[in-house]
Amino acid sequence: MRGFENFISYNDALGKISMKLKIKTETLCIASALNRISASDVLSNEYVPDNDKSAVDGYAIISDDTMNASIENPARLDIKYTVRPGQVPGSIDHGECAEVYTGSYIPINSNAVVKAEDTENHGDSIMVYRHLNMNENISKMGEDLYPGFNIIKKDSLIEAQHIAAMEAVKIEKIDVYKKIKLCIINTGDEVYYNSVRNSTGYMLKSFYSMPYIDVIGPFISRDDKNEIMNIINKNINNCDIMIITGGSSIGRYDLVGDVLSGLGKCIFSGVSIKPGRTVSLFNLNGRPVISCSGLPVAALISSYFIISKIIKNTFNISIEKPISGRLSSNVSNRIGFTKFQICRTYISDNNVIIEPLKTTGSGLISSVIKGNSFIIINDGLEGIAMNSIVMAYLIGDVKWA
Amino acid sequence: MRGFENFISYNDALGKISMKLKIKTETLCIASALNRISASDVLSNEYVPDNDKSAVDGYAIISDDTMNASIENPARLDIKYTVRPGQVPGSIDHGECAEVYTGSYIPINSNAVVKAEDTENHGDSIMVYRHLNMNENISKMGEDLYPGFNIIKKDSLIEAQHIAAMEAVKIEKIDVYKKIKLCIINTGDEVYYNSVRNSTGYMLKSFYSMPYIDVIGPFISRDDKNEIMNIINKNINNCDIMIITGGSSIGRYDLVGDVLSGLGKCIFSGVSIKPGRTVSLFNLNGRPVISCSGLPVAALISSYFIISKIIKNTFNISIEKPISGRLSSNVSNRIGFTKFQICRTYISDNNVIIEPLKTTGSGLISSVIKGNSFIIINDGLEGIAMNSIVMAYLIGDVKWA
Numbered sequence: 006m007r008g009f010e011n012f013i014s015y016n017d018a019l020g021k022i023s024m025k026l027k028i029k030t031e032t033l034c035i036a037s038a039l040n041r042i043s044a045s046d047v048l049s050n051e052y053v054p055d056n057d058k059s060a061v062d063g064y065a066i067i068s069d070d071t072m073n074a075s076i077e078n079p080a081r082l083d084i085k086y087t088v089r090p091g092q093v094p095g096s097i098d099h100g101e102c103a104e105v106y107t108g109s110y111i112p113i114n115s116n117a118v119v120k121a122e123d124t125e126n127h128g129d130s131i132m133v134y135r136h137l138n139m140n141e142n143i144s145k146m147g148e149d150l151y152p153g154f155n156i157i158k159k160d161s162l163i164e165a166q167h168i169a170a171m172e173a174v175k176i177e178k179i180d181v182y183k184k185i186k187l188c189i190i191n192t193g194d195e196v197y198y199n200s201v202r203n204s205t206g207y208m209l210k211s212f213y214s215m216p217y218i219d220v221i222g223p224f225i226s227r228d229d230k231n232e233i234m235n236i237i238n239k240n241i242n243n244c245d246i247m248i249i250t251g252g253s254s255i256g257r258y259d260l261v262g263d264v265l266s267g268l269g270k271c272i273f274s275g276v277s278i279k280p281g282r283t284v285s286l287f288n289l290n291g292r293p294v295i296s297c298s299g300l301p302v303a304a305l306i307s308s309y310f311i312i313s314k315i316i317k318n319t320f321n322i323s324i325e326k327p328i329s330g331r332l333s334s335n336v337s338n339r340i341g342f343t344k345f346q347i348c349r350t351y352i353s354d355n356n357v358i359i360e361p362l363k364t365t366g367s368g369l370i371s372s373v374i375k376g377n378s379f380i381i382i383n384d385g386l387e388g389i390a391m392n393s394i395v396m397a398y399l400i401g402d403v404k405w406a
Numbered sequence: 407m408r409g410f411e412n413f414i415s416y417n418d419a420l421g422k423i424s425m426k427l428k429i430k431t432e433t434l435c436i437a438s439a440l441n442r443i444s445a446s447d448v449l450s451n452e453y454v455p456d457n458d459k460s461a462v463d464g465y466a467i468i469s470d471d472t473m474n475a476s477i478e479n480p481a482r483l484d485i486k487y488t489v490r491p492g493q494v495p496g497s498i499d500h501g502e503c504a505e506v507y508t509g510s511y512i513p514i515n516s517n518a519v520v521k522a523e524d525t526e527n528h529g530d531s532i533m534v535y536r537h538l539n540m541n542e543n544i545s546k547m548g549e550d551l552y553p554g555f556n557i558i559k560k561d562s563l564i565e566a567q568h569i570a571a572m573e574a575v576k577i578e579k580i581d582v583y584k585k586i587k588l589c590i591i592n593t594g595d596e597v598y599y600n601s602v603r604n605s606t607g608y609m610l611k612s613f614y615s616m617p618y619i620d621v622i623g624p625f626i627s628r629d630d631k632n633e634i635m636n637i638i639n640k641n642i643n644n645c646d647i648m649i650i651t652g653g654s655s656i657g658r659y660d661l662v663g664d665v666l667s668g669l670g671k672c673i674f675s676g677v678s679i680k681p682g683r684t685v686s687l688f689n690l691n692g693r694p695v696i697s698c699s700g701l702p703v704a705a706l707i708s709s710y711f712i713i714s715k716i717i718k719n720t721f722n723i724s725i726e727k728p729i730s731g732r733l734s735s736n737v738s739n740r741i742g743f744t745k746f747q748i749c750r751t752y753i754s755d756n757n758v759i760i761e762p763l764k765t766t767g768s769g770l771i772s773s774v775i776k777g778n779s780f781i782i783i784n785d786g787l788e789g790i791a792m793n794s795i796v797m798a799y800l801i802g803d804v805k806w807a
Contacts, residue, residue, distance in 0.1 A: 039612050053771070089629070091596030108596060108700070149770040156775060164802045166774040169609035169702050173771060195492030195509060208570035211440050228490070299509070301570050317806075327804060328729050329758040355797055357730040369550040370454070370574060373567040374557060396756055401565045403728060405718075 012275040012282065014384055015310075015343035021273050022286065022314040024293045026245050028182040035171045035179055038163045040216035042320050044180040047167075049154040051174040052147035057111045058090075060144045064102040064124060064131055065094075065115035068139045079125075079132040088112065102131060111143060118142035150174055160321040162217075182320075187213050187312075188244035189222040190236050192251035192261060193299055197227045204370060205250050208301040209308065212400070215324065228252060234264045241268075241289055246315065248308050251299030261296045269294065277384060278343045280368045281307030300368040305400070306345045306379065326399040328378070330357025336380070337388040347376040350397045353406035359397045377401035413676040413683065415785055416711075416744035422674050423687065423715040425694045427646050429583040436572045436580055439564045441617035443721050445581040448568075450555040452575040453548035458512045459491075461545045465503040465525060465532055466495075466516035469540045480526075480533040489513060503532060512544060519543035551575055561722040563618075583721075588614050588713075589645035590623040591637050593652035593662060594700055598628045605771060606651050609702040610709065613801070616725065629653060635665045642669075642690050647716065649709050652700030662697045670695065678785055679744045681769045682708030701769040706801070707746045707780065727800040729779070731758025737781070738789040748777040751798045754807035760798045778802035 013021070030044040059065060066082055074080040082102040088094040088109040096113035097103055103112045111118070117137040125132040150156070156170045157163060163181065171179065191206040206223030214220055221244055226232045233252070241247060252260035262274060262285060269289035276284050284307035285296040293315055297307040313324050328350055338344045349360045362376045378397040382389060389395060414422070431445040460466060467483055475481040483503040489495040489510040497514035498504055504513045512519070518538040526533040551557070551571060558568045564582065572580065592607040607624030614621055622645055627633045634653070642648060653661035663675060663686060670690035677685050685698040685708035694716055698708040714725050729751055739745045750761045760781060765773045779798040783790060790796060 036608070036611075039615060089595060091594075091599055091601035108594075108602065149772050154772065162803050164778075165609050165612035165615075165706075166771060166802060168612040169605040170771045170775060172603050172608040173605035173702075175603060193492075193509075194490055198492055200492035201509065202573050202576060204570040204574035207437070207573040208566050210437075211566035211569040214440060214566075301574075305566075322803065323806060327753055327758070330730060352728055352797075357728070357797075370567060370571045371550050371555065374571060377565075396753075396758075401567060402563050402723065405724065 011273070012277050013273050015276060015278050018273055018276040018286075019310070019314055022311060023318065024272075024288060024315055026185060026293075026315060026319040027291065028185060028245060028319070030180050031183050032178050032180050035168050035177060038179045038181055039165070039168060041163050041181040041184075042217050042322060043157045043159055043161050043163055044182050046159050047156045047171065047176060047179060048152070049150040049156055049170070049174045050152050050176075051150065052152070053150035053173045054144050054146055054148065056146050058144045059105040059107060059109045059111060059118045059142065061118055061120045061142045062106050063118050063120040063142065065097065065105045065109075065111050065118050066102045066133065066137060067097065067099055067115055068117040068137050068141070070099055071117075071119070071133050071136045074133050074135055076134050079134050081130050081132055083130045116140060116143070158321060160319075162322045182217070184217055184219040185246065185316075186219050186221055186244040188224075188240045188247045189220060190224045190226060190233075190240070190247065190249045191299065192226045192228060192233055192249060194228045196251070196299070197225050205299055205301040205304050208305055208370070209248060209250070212305060213312070228260055230260060230264050233261060234268070237264065237268065237289070237294070241292060241294070244292065246292060246312065247289070247294040248304070249294065249296045250304045252296070265289070265294060265296060276307070277341060278307065278345065279339075280345065282342070284308070284311070286311055298368075301370050302347070302368045302373055305373070327396050328357055328399055328403065329394060329396050330359040332380075332389055332391055332393045332395050333358050333360040335388060335391045336361045336382060338382040338386055340387060341384055343384040344382040345379045346382055347372045348378050348380055348397055349376045349404065350378040350399065351404035351406050358406070359395055373400060377404060412674070413678050414674050416677060416679050419674055419677040419687075420711070420715055423712060424719065425673075425689060425716055427586060427716060427720040428692065429586060429646060429720070431581050432584050433579050433581050436569050436578060439580050439582055440566070440569060442564050442582040442585075443618050443723060444558045444560055444562050444564055445583050447560050448557045448572065448577060448580060449553070450551040450557055450571070450575045451553050451577075452551065453553070454551040454574045455545050455547055455549065457547050459545045460506040460508060460510045460512060460519045460543065462519055462521045462543045463507050464519050464521040464543065466498065466506045466510075466512050466519050467503045467534065467538060468498065468500055468516055469518040469538050469542070471500055472518075472520070472534050472537045475534050475536055477535050480535050482531050482533055484531045517541060517544070559722060561720075563723045583618070585618055585620040586647065587620050587622055587645040589625075589641045589648045590621060591625045591627060591634075591641070591648065591650045592700065593627045593629060593634055593650060595629045597652070597700070598626050606700055606702040606705050609706055609771070610649060610651070613706060614713070629661055631661060631665050634662060635669070638665065638669065638690070638695070642693060642695070645693065647693060647713065648690070648695040649705070650695065650697045651705045653697070666690070666695060666697060677708070678742060679708065679711075679746065680740075681746065683743070685709070685712070687712055699769075702771050703748070703769045703774055706774070728797050729758055729800055729804065730795060730797050731760040733781070733790055733792055733794045733796050734759050734761040736789060736792045737762045737783060739783040739787055741788060742785055744785040745783040746780045747783055748773045749779050749781055749798055750777045750805065751779040751800065752805035752807050759807070760796055774801060778805060
């Protein structure tokens with residue numbers, strides 16, 4: 006058995022992760038593009054509203070006609086016609102108004118809209134009791150979107166509001182990145198022969214099953230260098246990023262680490278984090294390959310910080326779900342290690358409470374069932390005091406007290 | 407034109423939302439159950455680990471053999487054999503040890519494991535330099551999961567960690583609720599005749615496209631009572647919840663409101679919120695039907711708070727994504743209205759900053775493109791001061807400064 010000789014700090018590891026993913030693009034209908042990543046800027050080529058429109062239900066008027074209007078001295082305006090949304094109106098003259106609805110075009114010459122409830126309706130005329138400013142209650146042409154407005158930036162997550170804006174300006178297709186192909190390989194005789202179930206493989210597959218990621222695998226290999234090498238070689242050119250679990254601990258490092266050393270370039274091997282310190286990163290044919298612990302939580306956390314950084318390097322998105330809150334008890338740390346402390350983050354009385362879990366083994370699946378998040382305790386800290394405001398990263402839904 | 411006569415406060419509206427969804431269940435393989443809602447408690451029926459196992463790579467020993475071990479007086483132990491993970495070991499005697507790996511079963515009689523790096527290997531024996539406590543570096547049988555351990559509670563979101571735990575204890579199927587069928591109907595001549603695109607319909611469809619929700623529609627109706635009624639009647643028994651946009655404003659209230667009043671029971675009609683105050687809730691054949699503004703952001707926000715409450719009533723999950731942070735500027739409010747203030751929530755230097763947007767029209771699509779969240783300003787407040795810690799609700803991904 007031999008040890009990892011070059012454990013580096015968490016911050017140094019982050020500094021060394023400069024790789025980017027190389028993802029091809031495809032064109033989708035906007036209805037299929039939700040939660041995918043945009044591959045180009047999308048600019049509006051239209052005005053929304055496409056003309057001045059009423060922002061309320063009421064009457065389009067000429068502002069000057071209400072100049073001296075008051076409760077004592079209301080302005081009387083004749084209702085010339087009604088403009089339904091979508092109808093193209095004519096004009097009005099002084100002393101006239103037009104009934105309009107929210108979204109109706111404003112008649113020619115009118116420059117304000119009085120709300121229906123601010124008037125008295127006399128059948129074919131209305132009484133207005135106050136002065137309306139010019140443009141009051143009017144949505145101006147292009148006040149929402151206009152030619153050149155950047156609906157979505159390149160490399161960003163496409164969300165409901167982007168779909169709505171593209172629909173509004175009649176953009177029907179969008180260039181997006183193809184889904185990131187993430188290949189998962191789990192090594193271990195115990196898993197291969199089913200004496201231990203592949204909970205790590207399903208943890209990773211489930212966790213990374215995001216709308217912009219296609220998980221390939223999990224594939225299982227025995228603790229055999231040739232078998233590991235064959236599975237890597239078979240999949241490396243069909244994926245964008247690879248996680249290999251197991252065969253990464255000090256005693257068994259040779260297996261996966263030696264195979265990867267022979268196939269590509271080691272970026273780092275061993276990081277002073279808990280859990281998951283046996284994590285390594287390699288560059289194989291320009292693709293990042295992560296070797297990490299076979300224990301589910303260690304594999305999750307050690308792959309998470311690397312994949313998170315690589316995705317941030319590549320796109321303007323993050324897999325992180327940060328939430329800031331108050332630490333409900335002291336947490337300790339061993340200087341020299343960056344600790345990912347599993348916590349239960351919950352909302353209580355409109356406050357975010359981050360409760361560190363007192364489990365002995367942070368690698369236990371039960372810890373991330375009782376918890377739903379982690380905080381990161383820097384390797385220079387002996388701990389963090391109760392009541393500190395800290396940032397937690399959700400790996401499950403927030404809870405409600 | 408007539409007004410809404412019974413505007414109620416936001417809190418009163420929340421209080422009146424007592425409806426629950428009635429959703430049938432189905433049985434899925436665990437691999438298909440990610441992000442669905444569990445329909446029963448799932449208990450472990452196995453121990454994980456299934457026996458005492460080594461938590462490290464090293465040597466299984468008898469703790470007493472190291473009682474007086476020190477740098478000056480190391481204990482020498484003969485390596486009897488190697489236990490690979492999954493192999494069933496025999497026993498060891500005093501003066502002996504067995505090479506073990508992380509996850510290996512512990513030989514009979516052994517009760518501690520010394521890490522490889524804490525020993526000196528002499529080929530067929532090792533030197534141990536300190537006393538090992540009983541159970542040191544041993545994962546005890548069942549310390550992670552055990553019979554009766556609640557892997558997931560009824561009515562909860564099924565996440566990666568639950569899938570991993572079910573895989574670990576060989577649970578292959580799980581009862582889940584069928585997807586919630588959410589039907590969207592957008593009314594408006596202007597939308598029907600395509601003089602305005604149906605951005606509201608696509609906003610809602612995209613926003614509510616969650617793994618446990620099936621969106622049906624959007625369907626478009628002209629401003630015609632019979633047409634609206636026909637579309638409602640055609641879909642109401644094939645969905646669990648319905649949103650109808652447009653025809654809800656003061657001037658045009660009669661259309662959707664009158665149709666719904668004739669078909670079911672009104673729970674409330676008009677809520678003092680901005681934007682979206684024309685929102686109404688009806689009970690049609692036991693199903694919640696929301697009538698709300700045709701403007702995209704007003705429709706989103708006014709349907710959101712109702713659907714959020716109904717889902718919380720029904721399950722132990724929430725569609726809300728709360729995040730607490732510091733308000734970067736003052737926000738004002740008109741007493742008597744609960745304001746949903748669109749904000750841009752971002753992380754800067756490990757702090758969450760919540761920046762209220764200064765848009766005039768909070769109903770603009772561009773406001774939720776520039777912003778990604780909202781805060782709720784209670785109807786009794788004139789505003790919230792800069793630097794206050796407030797809760798924002800994400801409707802898009804958090805940004806990074």
